[in-house]
Amino acid sequence: MPKQEATRKDPFFEFVIVFALVLGTVFASTSDTSKAETIKEETSIAQVEKIKYVVPTGKTQTLVTGLKAPWEILFLPDGQALVDERDTGSILLISKDLKVSKVGFTRTAPPCERFCEGGTLGMAYAADRSGGKLSLFVFLTTMQDNRILKYDLNTNDEGQWSLANQRVILKGIERSGKSTTHNGGRLAIGPDGKLWVSLGDSGMKGVTSQNWDRLAGSILRVNLDGTIPEDNPKNSLVWSKGLRDTQGMAWDDFGNMWTTEFGQDTWDEINLMEKGKNYGWPIAEGFYKFVETPLEPGNLGSNEQGTADKPAPTPNIPTMPSTKELVTDSRFTPPVFTWHPSEAACSGITYVKGSLIAACLRGGKLWVIPVIGDKKLGEPQEFFKGKFGRLRKATLAPDGTLWLITSNKDGRGGWSRGGENPQDDRIIRVPLKTLFYEK
Numbered sequence: 001m002p003k004q005e006a007t008r009k010d011p012f013f014e015f016v017i018v019f020a021l022v023l024g025t026v027f028a029s030t031s032d033t034s035k036a037e038t039i040k041e042e043t044s045i046a047q048v049e050k051i052k053y054v055v056p057t058g059k060t061q062t063l064v065t066g067l068k069a070p071w072e073i074l075f076l077p078d079g080q081a082l083v084d085e086r087d088t089g090s091i092l093l094i095s096k097d098l099k100v101s102k103v104g105f106t107r108t109a110p111p112c113e114r115f116c117e118g119g120t121l122g123m124a125y126a127a128d129r130s131g132g133k134l135s136l137f138v139f140l141t142t143m144q145d146n147r148i149l150k151y152d153l154n155t156n157d158e159g160q161w162s163l164a165n166q167r168v169i170l171k172g173i174e175r176s177g178k179s180t181t182h183n184g185g186r187l188a189i190g191p192d193g194k195l196w197v198s199l200g201d202s203g204m205k206g207v208t209s210q211n212w213d214r215l216a217g218s219i220l221r222v223n224l225d226g227t228i229p230e231d232n233p234k235n236s237l238v239w240s241k242g243l244r245d246t247q248g249m250a251w252d253d254f255g256n257m258w259t260t261e262f263g264q265d266t267w268d269e270i271n272l273m274e275k276g277k278n279y280g281w282p283i284a285e286g287f288y289k290f291v292e293t294p295l296e297p298g299n300l301g302s303n304e305q306g307t308a309d310k311p312a313p314t315p316n317i318p319t320m321p322s323t324k325e326l327v328t329d330s331r332f333t334p335p336v337f338t339w340h341p342s343e344a345a346c347s348g349i350t351y352v353k354g355s356l357i358a359a360c361l362r363g364g365k366l367w368v369i370p371v372i373g374d375k376k377l378g379e380p381q382e383f384f385k386g387k388f389g390r391l392r393k394a395t396l397a398p399d400g401t402l403w404l405i406t407s408n409k410d411g412r413g414g415w416s417r418g419g420e421n422p423q424d425d426r427i428i429r430v431p432l433k434t435l436f437y438e439k
């Protein structure tokens with residue numbers, strides 16, 4: 001990803017700068033001693049800069065009920081929303097007056113023989129180069145693989161949307177055996193206009209996540225026709241490696257990319273995702289390494305290719321990372337934040353006006369993390385713990401509120417965080433307010 005220059009358009013910040021310049025002009029006409037005081041004054045003014053970020057506030061409102069494991073929610077240019085359902089394969093349109101209609105159906109067969117985490121997962125859309133015609137991308141688990149579908153996304157004068165011309169732009173992303181896990185599955189169009197794909201290790205641990213020749217266990221960066229961008233590392237779709245299961249990607253105003261990751265038993269992660277880096281799984285989880293695991297990736301397991309019926313053998317690693325031995329191997333990039341899965345297990349992450357907002361499944365909450373500078377995060381704050389059950393994704397709506405989707409019908413114990421609600425799964429509207437974060 002091309003680095004973006006860090007810029008701010010914060011009126012308060014601009015006011016501070018102007019005020020400091022005015023002060024500087026006043027003092028510049030006096031003695032040298034005054035100049036020194038001016039510099040000191042400018043410094044102290046700069047230090048009171050406050051960082052804006054947003055948090056949930058006020059009364060929430062249930063907008064849509066009766067969904068089945070919704071996975072992604074996107075707003076179209078006309079303000080209507082698209083939502084997909086993991087298990088039914090349906091793509092639904094939510095009109096401005098909250099009527100639900102079906103606009104597409106992504107598959108005709110279930111993705112696995114028994115309970116699985118795969119299915120119809122992420123969605124993203126983009127305009128073609130002329131800025132006209134829209135295309136919708138959908139992440140789909142099949143019995144053979146994980147793949148990315150591309151559709152023409154059409155609308156008519158009545159505001160009705162439809163999908164046409166389905167094609168597969170990327171296939172052969174490894175999936176595990178009969179019970180698919182660790183598919184990742186989030187799609188996003190990055191600030192660079194590329195299609196980004198978050199993946200998991202497909203249950204194969206280091207066999208995929210530590211092998212740059214395998215797609216699973218990675219973040220992928222893809223041209224909109226499925227080809228490899230010229231400036232990717234290693235001349236492949238793979239942008240970064242060493243991931244166990246990542247279902248969330250977001251970019252802040254500095255152009256930095258942040259991701260969520262499900263840990264195994266001990267540490268979930270927030271990562272600053274950068275080109276060509278290796279995030280450590282399964283040698284490490286969180287800041288710690290699995291002490292009995294050899295650090296040489298070549299020793300992590302067989303390179304035998306897995307199939308849908310016979311997954312590749314997994315390396316033998318301990319079930320818990322040490323809580324004492326930090327990862328000090330420079331080949332691996334540590335996370336920025338970690339949480340225990342009972343407090344997190346975050347799926348989607350969204351950037352809204354100074355805040356990263358992670359929607360968490362097992363944790364049953366939103367984590368709001370202020371972005372307080374270039375590659376700098378403030379203290380996370382939690383909201384709605386146990387109120388709505390499992391949360392899959394939060395998306396900014398055109399009216400400035402946040403729309404949440406619950407995931408209590410995903411086969412993972414429903415409302416494990418607070419009791420079942422007969423309206424599940426739901427879309428819930430959350431008002432936001434702006435706060436100031438003091439450094």
Ligand SMILES: [Ca+2]
Nearest residue numbers: 279280281286
């Ligand atoms: Ca990691």
